Amino acid sequence: MWERSGGNKPMVDMLVEAWNTKNPDCKVNLTYIPHTEMVGKIAQGIASGEVPDLMGMDLIYAPQFEKAGQLVDLTSRIKDWPELKTASKGHMTVATFEERLYGVPLYADVSALFYNKDLFTRAGLDPNKPPTSLAELRAAADKITALGGDLKGYYLPGNCAGCNIFTVGPLMWASGAEIEAATKDDEPLTGDGVKQVLQFARDMVKAGNVHDGDRAENGETFHLQFGSGKIGMMGTGNFQINQIREQNPSMKFGIGLLPGATAGSSASFIGGDLVVVPRGSERVADAVNFMKFLLSDEVQVEVYAKALNLTTRTDMIDNKYFQAEPLVQDVAKALEVGRTPYTLTFFEQINSPQGPWLKMLQRAYYTDEPLDTIIADAKKSMKDIASQS
Known part of the structure; x- marks a missing residue:
């Protein structure tokens, strides 16, 4: 085997x-x-x-x-x-x-929303109630970041295509969006949820709710971030539970579902x-x-x-x-x-470090370019890739 x-x-x-x-x-x-x-x-x-x-x-x-x-x-x-x-x-x-x-x-x-109960308590948030919408997630992140020091409310891996489809992709699905083109006849990046989530992520970065160093995260240290105790909330996977406990035994944390734009909507990769x-x-x-x-x-x-x-x-x-x-x-x-995405060109559309998915996210997170233009460019690239398969 x-x-x-x-x-x-x-x-x-x-x-x-x-x-x-x-x-x-x-x-x-x-x-x-x-x-x-x-x-x-x-x-x-x-x-x-x-x-x-x-x-x-x-x-x-x-x-x-x-x-x-x-x-x-x-x-x-x-x-x-x-x-x-x-x-x-x-x-x-x-x-x-x-x-x-x-x-x-x-x-x-499977991906889910991990949240630091200790930081929730310090920020005056209910440690037993994780956010159930993007708006609630933003509000909680603001309060945690306001605690000051090296604490930030959220985590966005800025240079890792796979990390983002695992954790940001579900935010889009939960908001009613579709991401990849399964075949040459499919339209990628459809639904209002694509733009809603990109705007949410851009606003998180602009509000200072993520560490500056997150921009360079290529996946190599992704698994070590939440256990540092410096992040309020983070999309990650079930494989982290034991690792976090070994890394930071005294930290109390909880797990919720990755939410969408509408309260109560959720999804997972x-x-x-x-x-x-x-x-x-x-x-x-x-x-x-x-x-x-x-x-x-x-x-x-x-x-x-x-x-x-x-x-x-x-x-x-x-x-x-x-x-x-x-x-x-x-x-x-x-x-x-x-x-789970179903496409014959997953690597080329989504997982490639040079692919349209990560390029779209980086432009959305770190520039002021119009989101409609960013989405249109990514859509065309994904469709071209699917057509050539």
Whole structure:
């Protein structure tokens, strides 16, 4: 099995160990491939016939591999599994191409609004009530920034395309917007929510509610920001809960949903990895058995939940381990409002450091150019990319 580095390595290690313990005659040999090399390496391996028996794949890239015929169609083997009815919708959306199934969830990352309860209390805010709209988020940020010193109300990663689709993208979805062009016929960046969120973010920067250094954040230190205790609120992921506690054990924090322009609206980015089988695999049956194992009640509870990682089935959220950890229960609610972009050109449109998504955000955050012009430029670039795919 190949898996990308930079993903949820502790979780994958535990899953493979659990499988190997139960299946000593069919052990998984796990190899990590550098994240930046994974797509190219698997494409090259498929072309040459030198592929792993199964692999973990960043779910966002699955559609382009499925369309290219580079993954094994598993529909006849897994379509009747009852576990798929409650499997993460975001994962299963991108695991499906032209009504054929190519994989199941390996692990889930969902975005949510983390907020510092200590700073909420100091600013006179209710520490048990996170913001439920962009206006409430702005008002809370203003009060926290007003505390002075090196404290800021909010965090915007200024040079990280992936960080922003994970945390700012949901603000747009919750405001009724659509972002990416799935095909050449789709219109990207539609709905008033695009401009509303860009205006919100621009206003946050102008009001001094974010640290100046945030502008340079390229993702390398993104996971360390909230645990510093200097930020009131930040969009980040479930993978941060244990890390924040290790980084800042005395800090009290809560988790809400990422809100939209209208009070009560919310959304989340469902990320993570799928388990798929590359074309040319000689152990398809064993790979499918591993997938079934991952979705089983026992593994969902005694491996995923016990380690305080999100279960990949929504009907497994109510378990004894999560009941003892309210924050995981809070972040699990994001699965119900989560979504995953579906496009064959995700990297080019969204994730590229030189792509139109990040360029649009940087112009919105840090310039005074008209937002309509900024959006129009990004829209044209995204549509051109989708048309060339």
